[in-house]
Amino acid sequence: xxxxxxxxxxxxxxxxxxxxxxxxxxxxxxxxxxxxxxxxxxxxxxxxxxxxxxxxxxxxxxxxxxxxxxxxxxxxxxxxxxxxxxxxxxxxxxxxxxxxxxxxxxxxxxxxxxxxxxxxxxxxxxxxxxxxxxxxxxxxxxxxxxxxxxxxxxxxxxxxxxxxxxxxxxxxxxxxxxxxxxxxxxxxxxxxxxxxxxxxxxxxxxxxxxxxxxxxxxxxxxxxxxxxxxxxxxxxxxxxxxxxxxxxx
Numbered sequence: 001x002x003x004x005x006x007x008x009x010x011x012x013x014x015x016x017x018x019x020x021x022x023x024x025x026x027x028x029x030x031x032x033x034x035x036x037x038x039x040x041x042x043x044x045x046x047x048x049x050x051x052x053x054x055x056x057x058x059x060x061x062x063x064x065x066x067x068x069x070x071x072x073x074x075x076x077x078x079x080x081x082x083x084x085x086x087x088x089x090x091x092x093x094x095x096x097x098x099x100x101x102x103x104x105x106x107x108x109x110x111x112x113x114x115x116x117x118x119x120x121x122x123x124x125x126x127x128x129x130x131x132x133x134x135x136x137x138x139x140x141x142x143x144x145x146x147x148x149x150x151x152x153x154x155x156x157x158x159x160x161x162x163x164x165x166x167x168x169x170x171x172x173x174x175x176x177x178x179x180x181x182x183x184x185x186x187x188x189x190x191x192x193x194x195x196x197x198x199x200x201x202x203x204x205x206x207x208x209x210x211x212x213x214x215x216x217x218x219x220x221x222x223x224x225x226x227x228x229x230x231x232x233x234x235x236x237x238x239x240x241x242x243x244x245x246x247x248x249x
Contacts, residue, residue: 001128001166001215008219012161015222018229019154028075032158034065039084039135042072046079048140053201054103055171056084056134061105069162070135071155080142083155084135087163093126102132103200116197124192126212128166131159148181156213157222166215171201174209182211189213189221 023030033039036058043052054060056068063086070084088102096102100112133156138147156168172178174193182188188211199206213221 001164004161004164009161011219011223011226012157015157015226016154018226019150022150023073026075028073028080030071030073030154032069032071034069036063036065036068036070036084036086039068039070039082042079043082043135043137046082046137046139049137053134055132055201056086059106061086061103067163069155069159071158073151075142078139080139081147081151082135082137083133083151085131085133085155085159085163085168087129087131087159087165089129091127093130093167093169094121094124097194100200113198113200115195115199117195118193121192121194121210124210126167126169129163131156131163131165131168133168133170153218153222156218160215160218164215168213168215168218170211171208172211174207179209182209189217 020030036056040052040057040059043049056063058064067087068084070082072079073081088096090096090102093102094117098115098117100109100115136148136152138145159165159168168188170182170188171194172182172191174196179191182191190212192210192212194208194210196207197205199208
């Protein structure tokens, strides 16, 4: 994919400033980092998480500050949200999934279990710089504030500038609710059934879909979103901190 234009860079910066302003409106501060160990330690120390996926775990994959970025959001003296991206260069992402390389590439495995790719997945052609998202977490007390709508694309957009990715993907449980969330709240352009077999990050049989965006599509999306931002914001429940929980009888 070609170079970013001056207009692309201006659009990205404008989008990031808007998101940072929205975070400041509820007292949140956003910190960017490139240390995968710091991300893993942060997420492992939180409540209500599934832990760090092998895709973003520096103990299991070749992850360095050159191919990794993450953010955390803090409010009221605590971490309330995070997300991570790892960038890989590949001539065939699907084959790297099939051979486990995307999930575990520090060690040389003796055995390689069949991930059970869907037939349609073999037709997907994804190569070049591929940004893989994961570890999107929101503190349980702050859920229900539409953080997915507000922050799920933040790091993806930053990574366009940092890694000049050609494609962005994420691996998600293949359910109707997750499919709807990916297309609507997370703003992915497409979802594809990926595998129904051994999933290395979980170490068990799992049905997984892959969500996908191309760089040009992502830039068009945030341009459209910027034009509709005030309406989008008014449609959201403005984040105002932890919400009181209903008393249990």
